[in-house]
Amino acid sequence: GAVVSQHPSRVICKSGTSVKIECRSLDFQATTMFWYRQFPKQSLMLMATSNEGSKATYEQGVEKDKFLINHASLTLSTLTVTSAHPEDSSFYICSARKELNYGYTFGSGTRLTVV
């Protein structure tokens, strides 16, 4: 199988604080992981590609200083939302692919609410 674990599943934080979200591949090694954001009734939007041992690649319009990505090992990528604001409230999902041309496995998502 290909299992991806994401934690936490839900977080409420105050405006101005930072939140860290973890994404782990449990039974395979993932040199690349992906972070998405999904607003209500909208499609998944790729935020960034997390590369083990190197810098993440961010999609256009995504602030790299605000969404810090660290991929320190072959099984763990973290996304830190820094100085969160209410407009950052969203559903954040990570995914990884066990091998090329294999389907993506998604984490269970993190629902972030910034108050």
Next chain:
Amino acid sequence: RKEVEQDPGPFNVPEGATVAFNCTYSNSASQSFFWYRQDCRKEPKLLMSVYSSGNEDGRFTAQLNRASQYISLLIRDSKLSDSATYLCVVNIGTGGFKTIFGAGTRLFVKA
């Protein structure tokens, strides 16, 4: 033009009906194709890959038409539990390639 396009729906069908979704893609370098299912407020889950020869998994049949650049998903004998959003996913290019998600088609199956 979007790289991957789907009819957003919603499709409202009665139980037992057959329903089909299409998804068109614009990049001829698209290599692999998938259908995902996403339930409300949950993560997407892989429903099935789409192979060139077409493939079936129980009540679900997926087909690929490279000439016309579309993939389809057919659901037979719809169940209430099939109600979800169905996402078309396309991998473009070789190597580390790019993945594009369709915006999804919403399906409601009613008793």
